[in-house]
Amino acid sequence: RDKVFTTQDIPSLMEQLHEIQQSGVMDGDKLKSIAQAFRKIMSVENNPPVHEVLNSGALPYLINMLSLTDKPLVQFEAAWALTNIASTDQTAAIVDAGAIPALVQLLTSASADVREQSAWCLGNIAGDS
Numbered sequence: 741r742d743k744v745f746t747t748q749d750i751p752s753l754m755e756q757l758h759e760i761q762q763s764g765v766m767d768g769d770k771l772k773s774i775a776q777a778f779r780k781i782m783s784v785e786n787n788p789p790v791h792e793v794l795n796s797g798a799l800p801y802l803i804n805m806l807s808l809t810d811k812p813l814v815q816f817e818a819a820w821a822l823t824n825i826a827s828t829d830q831t832a833a834i835v836d837a838g839a840i841p842a843l844v845q846l847l848t849s850a851s852a853d854v855r856e857q858s859a860w861c862l863g864n865i866a867g868d869s
Contacts, residue, residue: 745777747792753777757801768811775805775817782824790828799825799837806842806858812851819846819857826864835865 753774760767778798782788793799805811805818822843826834834840843865846858 742780743777745780747781747789749777749781750792750796750798754796754798757798761801766808766811768808768814771805771808771811771814772817775802775814775821778802779817779821779824782821788824788828790825790830793821793825794830794833799833803834803837803839803842806839806846809849812849812854815846815849815854816851816857819843819854819861823857823861823864826861826868831865831868834861840865 756770756774760770778793782790782793802818802821805814806822808814822834822839825831840862843858843862846854847862849855849858
C-alpha cells in the first residue's frame with residue numbers, strides 16, 4: 741500500500757530538501773518522492789493543508805524542481821503539487837513566487853504528462869485571476 745502522507749510529514753520532507761540542497765546532488769528519485777509526498781498531502785478532498793505546505797517553505801523548492809529538464813518525473817510531481825495549490829484560494833502564492841515562466845516553459849516538454857500537468861496548473865491560475 742502507498743504511504744499516506746500528512747502534515748506531520750512536512751518537517752521531515754523539508755529536512756530532506758535541505759539535505760539535497762546542501763549536498764548539491766539533485767537525486768531524481770528522492771526529489772520525485774518528496775514532490776509526490778507534498779502532492780499527496782494536498783490531495784485530500786476537504787480543506788487541503790495548503791497553508792501548512794506554504795508556511796513550510798516548500799514552494800520555492802517545488803518551483804525549482806520544474807526546471808530539472810533531465811528529470812521529467814520530478815517535474816510532473818512538482819507541477820501536480822503546484823496544481824493542487826492553484827486549485828485553492830492560495831493561487832496567488834504560486835504567481836507571486838514566480839512559477840508562471842517555468843510552467844509555460846514546461847508546455848514544450850518532451851513528456852506529454854508534464855505538458856498536460858503544466859497546462860492544468862496554468863489553467864487553474866488563469867481561472868483564478
